[in-house]
Amino acid sequence: MAEEPLRTTTFTLTRADALAYERHRRRLSPGRAVLLLLWLALAGLVLLLIPDNWSGKLNMPSFWALGAVLVTIQYVLAMLVWAFNDIGRARRRVPRAHEVTLEEFVDRIGVTGSGIPRYVRFSDAGRPLITASHIFLGKPHNLIILPRSAFADEAGFDALSSRLAAAAIAGVVIDPPAATA
Numbered sequence: 001m002a003e004e005p006l007r008t009t010t011f012t013l014t015r016a017d018a019l020a021y022e023r024h025r026r027r028l029s030p031g032r033a034v035l036l037l038l039w040l041a042l043a044g045l046v047l048l049l050i051p052d053n054w055s056g057k058l059n060m061p062s063f064w065a066l067g068a069v070l071v072t073i074q075y076v077l078a079m080l081v082w083a084f085n086d087i088g089r090a091r092r093r094v095p096r097a098h099e100v101t102l103e104e105f106v107d108r109i110g111v112t113g114s115g116i117p118r119y120v121r122f123s124d125a126g127r128p129l130i131t132a133s134h135i136f137l138g139k140p141h142n143l144i145i146l147p148r149s150a151f152a153d154e155a156g157f158d159a160l161s162s163r164l165a166a167a168a169i170a171g172v173v174i175d176p177p178a179a180t181a
Helices: 015-025 030-049 061-093 154-170
Strands: 007-013 098-104 108-112 118-121 134-137 144-147
Touching (some): 007 144, 015 061, 015 144, 030 061, 134 154
Antiparallel strands (some): 007 098, 098 108, 108 118, 134 144
8 A cells, every 4th residue: 555645736837936046045155256256357457558648647536437437247248157157057947837746644745747757765856955935955966845735734834844944953754743634
């Protein structure tokens, strides 16, 4: 006899859910920080190449104001490139909105989307990324995205996220609270 899930939920996974992961994932790593600083320094190089009659002399306020404008433009361009990169990654992760079924068991979750069902044990899930609006579980190439809107109530989202977090910390399965009828 097959074990019955504690809770079964069906929801629509959208590109916005994938974009939430990509935006959260994008942190300013040391490598990105160096690239950003080099990119912003390029604005200083451009400023030095502008003729004095346009930019003013080196210690004039007009020179520094133009420099601030150039650095701001460079920064905005960098943020636009990163944003479009995030949108492209989200588009590849979730090409179109599709229905997903989540089954919660005592020691694992099952996710059925477009394809074969995947079952992930809490003890094998690794450390989940829990935000105010989503639970992200697994590695980036094999990610499970669970939006808060997928749950019928706040208690369901909070219960699953606390069970996942506790299992990640302890490395053991935490018994769920008694199922309500």
